[in-house]
Amino acid sequence: MPAETCVMGLFKDDGTAARAIRDLAGSGFAFRGAHSPVPSHKILEALKLKKGRVGWFTLAGGILGFFSGFALAIFTSTRWDLIVSGKPIVSLIPFFIVGFEFTILFSVFGNVIGLLTCCRLPDYAGLAVYDPRCSGEHFGVLAACESNRRGELTDFFEKKGGEVRIFE
Structure with a gap:
């Protein structure tokens, strides 16, 4: 089985990040998380979160x-x-x-x-797949795939209008 690769799409606004999250659900790639510098109702609606316990x-x-x-x-x-x-x-x-x-x-x-x-706190494992730009001006959408499908996931984020960062 190929190793898993995480790819983050970095978007300038929350609307394009929310569209990428919605489109990611039907693409076959595994959604791993969203990073946002400010609270966003558009991203929350796209995530379709369940009520907490x-x-x-x-x-x-x-x-x-x-x-x-x-x-x-x-x-x-x-x-x-x-x-x-x-x-x-x-x-x-x-x-x-x-x-x-x-x-x-x-x-x-x-x-x-x-x-x-x-919330699975403290989460030290999540620090390896974080981009500091998500604390300032970018919205990040993190997805995972097998290493041999990395190009497809990179193209997916680029078509949605985002920068791509790859985490090995």
Whole structure:
């Protein structure tokens, strides 16, 4: 099997980059990513991204936090001999406050863990296929192909009006 080669098409505006992304989907080449100096709605529409899973991490963290806070309050009240004057040792309203606070705390933890997991951060491998011009004035579209099809992919980006950079 031939080695994989990454080719980046560098475009001056986001409209041509978005058209290249849409046309790349049906060309048989593997789309690897888009680099943009500014947020672009045209590129986001062309990527057709699905809804992220970070919210599920936040929900799981919140549920875990609520029950952890409630369990901590119950544990501490039953562990130490508190004089409650005939009232129940485990009362819902004060323990609900602790559960609520832990819900917020663990939701934030879940959100951060979900963000790092879903975005695959830190990503040191992606630095090898990046052009610094994408931080300033160019929009980059990164695609991959077998080494023997590199010429076809280069022609594809040139026909779309972009500069070409090849990463071996």
